Every structure is written in C-alpha cells, then in structure tokens.
Amino acid sequence: MKALRLRPGKERSLLRRHPWVFDSAIAKGSGDAGETVRIESSEGQFLAWASTSPASKIRARAWSFVETQRIDAAFFHERVKKAVDARGLFDLQSDGVRLVHGEADGLPGLIVDRYGDTLVAQFLSAGVERWKPVLADALLAATGLSKLYERSDASGREREGLKPVTGWLRGEGDTAQVIREHAWRLSLDIATGHKTGFYLDQRDSRQRFAEMAQHRKFRRVLNCFCYTGGFTVAALAGLKAAGALEGAELTSIDSSLPALDRARANLALNGFEGANAQFLDADVNASLRRFIEEGRTFDAIVLDPPKFAPTVAHAERAARAYKDINRLGLKLLAPGGVLLTFSCSGGIGADLFHKIVASAGIDAGVDGYISERLGAAPDHPMTIEFPEGEYLKGLVVVRK
C-alpha cells in the first residue's frame, strides 16, 4: 500500500476528521488517480485512508480515519446505504431528494439526487471516479431502483483532471421528470438542466416563500435568477391558498432561455397559466437598474444568484457582486416588503454574507431588519468536521 507522508504540523486537520489533504501539506509520496493510499503524519503515525487526486490542489480525500477499515466494495455499499437510509429520517415533502451529499456523507466528490424513480449522480473526484461501478451498484442496491443517469459535467471535474461524462450508467428511461414538492409539482430534465437537473437545496426556502405569500398576500413579486420558476410557483401556490391570486403581478428573470421555457411550463403544470406572470430573458443586474429608473417597487423579491465565489480565493470580487445586487434589490423593495437573498458560494461564510447585505442596505439608504436565516434543506446535511459544507445561506430582510 502506498503512503503519503505529511509535513510536520500538517496532521492537525485530519486529526479533527477534516477529509481534505492539500498538496502543500505533503512531504513525500504519491498515488495514481483515485488510488487508495495511507496518509501518515511526519512521524509515520496513521491518520487516514484516502483516495489521491494527482491533478488537484486537494491532493487526497479521506475515506476513513480508522486504521483497520478496508476500503473495498463492502465499505462503499455500507456508506451509500447509510446515506440513503438517513434521508428516511426527514419528512422532506418531496420525491426529489438529495441522497448523497459528498463529504457530509463520507463520500467526497459524490453527489446523488433522486427524482421519482430515477437517480442522477455526479462523480467529481478521482476517488469516486475510480469506484464508479461499485458505487453505481451500491446506489441501486440501497434504493431498490434500476435507473441511474450520470451528470459528471460539473466544472470541478477539470480540477481533478477528469473529462466530462454524461449518459445512462444503469438502466435507461426518460430524462424528463416531474417531481412533487410541498404543494406543487415541478418538471425538469436530468440531461439538460443545471447540475443534476434541479436545485433541490432551495426546497424549504421555496416553501417559506409560499407561506409568506399566503400570509402577506404579495401584490408585486420579483423572482431574480428564477431558473425553472420554483420560487414563482411557490408564490402563486401561497397566493392561491389565500384566495389572493387576482391582481397579483409576478416578474421572473433569468439569462437562460431554456430555463424560462420550463418555468412557463411549470406554471401551467400547476394550473397557473392564467396568472399575470412575466418572464424576462435578461441580465438581473441590468434589469434591476432599469426597474429603479422606471420607479417600480415590489412587495417581495428573491435574489438567488449562481455561485459568485467558487473558492475562498474569489471571495473579494464576489463580495462586491453580492453587495451590488443586494443594494439594487433593497432599493426596489416597497416599505414592509420582503427580500429573500441567498449566497451559494462556499467561499462566503454566513457572517460575511450578513455583513455584505447589511452594508448594501446602508448604501441603498434602506432600513430593514433581518427576520429569518435560511439554509439548505435537511437532505443537504452539514457536518461538524467539514465547515465548507455550509455553502447555501439566505436572509429574509423586511424593509421598515
């Protein structure tokens, strides 16, 4: 068995069970892509069994911190079953579920979502790439399903030196799916949609938005970065429950035309084709500036932008971008209106995001209070050992 020997002092994060080993921590040793190696301290003490990623700055990812653990097919079957079984502990109110969430489930680099009877997986590290056939078998065994589609076309693959791969890995079927989520249904396509097809992590924030719409009876709603219209459908469902659909105006913006087409289809799927809903194929920043010039205001605004800071290195530029859209969004808020603002950048922590939104409020000259913090749905768990797992954070700001 090959070993990676760390430099003095570099064992600390592994002793705390953080799963990553950076190239700069390694004194000597190497492994082939995805090979299991023994990680040891500068003094030769066992720290972890890990897979190596020779092309990446994250040179190794730990599978296990137990010296007697064998990293074999049985190990992966057990890990996958544990992850799948854990989702049964939550009442998720959806048949779209994240079954495996990478590091948080002890499977660094593996993402698996379930949409109805179909599984979609992303293999994003050399380690899970190497164990792909075993993991595919384990996923079918743990779920009792037969269809697994691969969407290994995320940008993280490049950093691992892996080429993009997509297509059916097990079984075959329709790539178009319809899932139920809370009180609505949403269609998606696992082959052409973003990530695995859909943003399951925002499920419960969409539900909170529906509840707010029902309670506050929003008249003018603005959903920025709407993708396939999830927050728009949620608002309409809330308004319908309140008997307040009539007279409500909904504006949804995204720069992806296929996403907007699906958003329109998703309104129809829920019987909202008659709603006063507008879909703009436009840049959010430019649209917000135009709305300010036109003197428009909104009772509810959602800002759910893409990842501006993929890593900590991008945090500063990303912070400016977040501040900019939040400043514009806050300006467009009517008194008493609510802003749901999110960051899914792992490089921007919850405290920093709070500061960014607060200073956007000062720049906008808008006084508000934060009434709630929002985060990823519980099938996207965070662990104590891996703080990077807390990527999605949201704030509800109410304008005074």
Ligand code: SAH
């Ligand atoms: N809120 C959505 C997910 C948003 S994902 C949901 O609940 O499903 C982010 C979206 O921002 C993507 O759909 C992407 O197409 C869009 N996007 C990225 N940059 C944009 C820009 N500058 N202007 C408008 N939309 C943008």
